[in-house]
Amino acid sequence: MGTFMMIVISAVFVSNFVVVQFLGICPFLGVSKTTSGALGMGVAVTLVMTVTCLITYPIYVYILTPLELEYMEIIVFIFVIAALVQMIEKVIKKFSPPLYNAMGIYLPLITTNCAVLGVAETVIDTSLMMDQLGITSVNLGTAVLYGFFAGVGFTVAIVLLSGLREKVDFLDTPKSLKGFPVTMVTACFMAMGFYVFNLIG
Amino acid sequence: MNTQKFRKIASDGLLTNNPTFRLVLGTCPTLALTTSAFNGVGMGLAVTFILICSNVLISLLRKVIPNSVRIPAFVLIIATFVTIVRMVMEKFIPDLYSSLGVFLPLIVVNCIILGRAESFASKNDVLSSALDGLFTGLGFTVALTLMGTVREILGSGSFFGLALWDFKIAFFTSQAGAFFVYGIFIALFNAVYSYFERKQHRKTFLAEFDVLPASEKVKEG
Numbered sequence: 001m002g003t004f005m006m007i008v009i010s011a012v013f014v015s016n017f018v019v020v021q022f023l024g025i026c027p028f029l030g031v032s033k034t035t036s037g038a039l040g041m042g043v044a045v046t047l048v049m050t051v052t053c054l055i056t057y058p059i060y061v062y063i064l065t066p067l068e069l070e071y072m073e074i075i076v077f078i079f080v081i082a083a084l085v086q087m088i089e090k091v092i093k094k095f096s097p098p099l100y101n102a103m104g105i106y107l108p109l110i111t112t113n114c115a116v117l118g119v120a121e122t123v124i125d126t127s128l129m130m131d132q133l134g135i136t137s138v139n140l141g142t143a144v145l146y147g148f149f150a151g152v153g154f155t156v157a158i159v160l161l162s163g164l165r166e167k168v169d170f171l172d173t174p175k176s177l178k179g180f181p182v183t184m185v186t187a188c189f190m191a192m193g194f195y196v197f198n199l200i201g
Numbered sequence: 202m203n204t205q206k207f208r209k210i211a212s213d214g215l216l217t218n219n220p221t222f223r224l225v226l227g228t229c230p231t232l233a234l235t236t237s238a239f240n241g242v243g244m245g246l247a248v249t250f251i252l253i254c255s256n257v258l259i260s261l262l263r264k265v266i267p268n269s270v271r272i273p274a275f276v277l278i279i280a281t282f283v284t285i286v287r288m289v290m291e292k293f294i295p296d297l298y299s300s301l302g303v304f305l306p307l308i309v310v311n312c313i314i315l316g317r318a319e320s321f322a323s324k325n326d327v328l329s330s331a332l333d334g335l336f337t338g339l340g341f342t343v344a345l346t347l348m349g350t351v352r353e354i355l356g357s358g359s360f361f362g363l364a365l366w367d368f369k370i371a372f373f374t375s376q377a378g379a380f381f382v383y384g385i386f387i388a389l390f391n392a393v394y395s396y397f398e399r400k401q402h403r404k405t406f407l408a409e410f411d412v413l414p415a416s417e418k419v420k421e422g
Contacts, residue, residue: 020376022233023303026312029228071288074306075280082273112310114229121303128303176392177384180225184384191377 006133007142011149013197015132017115018157019190024115028158029183031106038162042155044103046148048085048110049119053147056080056120057140077120082111115154119147157194161187210329214336220313221344222390227313230304231345232379238361241349242342243297244304247290249338251282252314256322256334263323275318276309283308313341344386352382 017023024045031041056077064070089107093100110116122128123143129135135142164186173182220226227248234240255278259266266274287305290298298305308314317337322330353359356373358366372378 022229022376022379023307025228025232026226029225071284074284074287074309075277078276078280078309079273082276112312112315114307114310117307117310118303121306125303174388176388176395181384181388181391184380184387188377188380188384191375191380195375195377 003133003135003142004145006135007145008149009197009200010132011146012153012156013194014200016153016157016194016197017118017150018154019187019194021118023118024113024154027106027109027113027115028154028161028187029180031109032158032162032165032183035159035162035166038158039155040103041106041109042151042158044106045110045113045115045154046151048081048088048107048113048116049151049154050144050148051084051088052081052116052120053123053143054140055084057123057143060124073121073124077117081116081120085111115150119150122150123147157190160190164190206329207332210332211336214333214338215340215343216394218337219340219344219390220316220337221341222387223394224316225387226316227311227341228383229307230311231348232376232383233304234301235345235348235352235379235382236356236374237353237359238346238349240297240300241345241347243294244301245338245342245345247286247301247305248308248311248313248341249335251279251286251308252317252338253331253334254282255279255314255318256330257327259318259322260325260327260330266323271323272315272319275315275323279314279318280309313337348382348386351386352378 011017015021018025018028027041027045032038059076059080060070060073064073064076085107089100092103092107123138123146126138129138129142129146133142133146161183165183168182168186171182177185214220216223218224221231230244230248234244255275258278259275262274262278283306286308287298290301290305317333321333325333350360352373353361354365355370356375356378358364358369373382
């Protein structure tokens with residue numbers, strides 16, 4: 001239970017993937033114009049990140065490491081993620097057309113989302129995981145849980161930013177600050193908020 | 202390759218389509234690795250090298266790769282070069298390797314590289330593609346170095362690791378500072394760019410109606 005809470009707090013707040021670790025900034029800035037769009041993207045990313053951890057972690061530990069092919073990890077991971085995203089898209093289209101209509105357009109974008117490759121690289125880096133979570137060993141369970149809650153952290157951040165942006169867009173900002181710059185400054189204040197979670201523990 | 206084309210490629214990569222400040226691509230490493238100027242230069246040069254190599258190879262293979270599988274093929278080429286750079290860096294520059302951390306493998310999903318492959322290298326000859334890779338990469342490197350310099354001087358009171366003074370504002374090395382500095386830089390770049398664009402428009406407009414003041418008239422021939 002302690003480990004579980006540690007993963008939740010760490011992945012969602014203390015080392016939030018977006019505003020603390022800077023992974024997945026492109027969709028964070030690109031798809032946060034409306035709250036509904038942000039929520040759809042967040043759910044899709046969470047799903048892909050969880051399944052990615054479930055598949056890439058065993059591949060690395062049980063196939064690449066025994067064969068001493070660790071240097072192939074980048075090529076293997078990017079292809080697993082690309083295939084996975086295609087597969088998830090097909091499955092959702094077949095079994096739940098309404099869900100597909102809601103988040104289908106976000107799925108192709110996810111292949112080149114650095115949060116997904118980032119989570120696959122993070123869970124195989126044992127020392128990094130131990131630093132973040134304060135646990136002694138990493139196994140498939142912790143890896144998948146970390147992937148899921150890192151996705152939840154992404155969703156929290158992108159939904160919060162979209163809420164702020166819906167207000168900020170109506171403000172009378174100077175012309176050169178419109179668009180990306182003012183969004184960056186908004187995200188700056190969010191990052192200050194998340195920084196406070198560092199004081200936990 | 203004539204001078205005009207060369208100048209267009211160079212100004213596109215460095216100014217008009219500067220990947221960091223104009224197109225806002227490759228934002229993750231820009232925000233995460235500009236805590237010091239040295240990290241910014243290291244990341245910028247790594248991306249530049251991979252960009253030139255992948256542009257050249259993709260341009261060479263542009264008639265061989267079938268259109269329907271071009272994206273996986275591009276990703277495979279980029280991932281191969283990233284793996285090579287990672288191995289070389291781990292062996293020869295271990296300091297930089299550890300400070301780039303997870304962002305080194307993430308160059309694979311850097312949208313600048315895939316973007317240039319798709320929009321330039323797959324349509325142009327080898328020499329232009331190599332130059333395009335060089336100048337886009339340099340635009341990225343310059344942007345990262347500028348941001349890294351500002352954040353390092355204000356946040357840790359040093360320049361390329363050289364201590365300047367004891368005055369430090371921790372905000373600039375924190376995550377919030379990264380967003381803030383990036384936002385201000387884009388705004389400044391936009392302001393300067395639109396100033397020159399307006400000036401250029403005014404000139405062409407006045408020239409068209411032949412009311413340009415004699416001092417500003419362009420010499421013909």
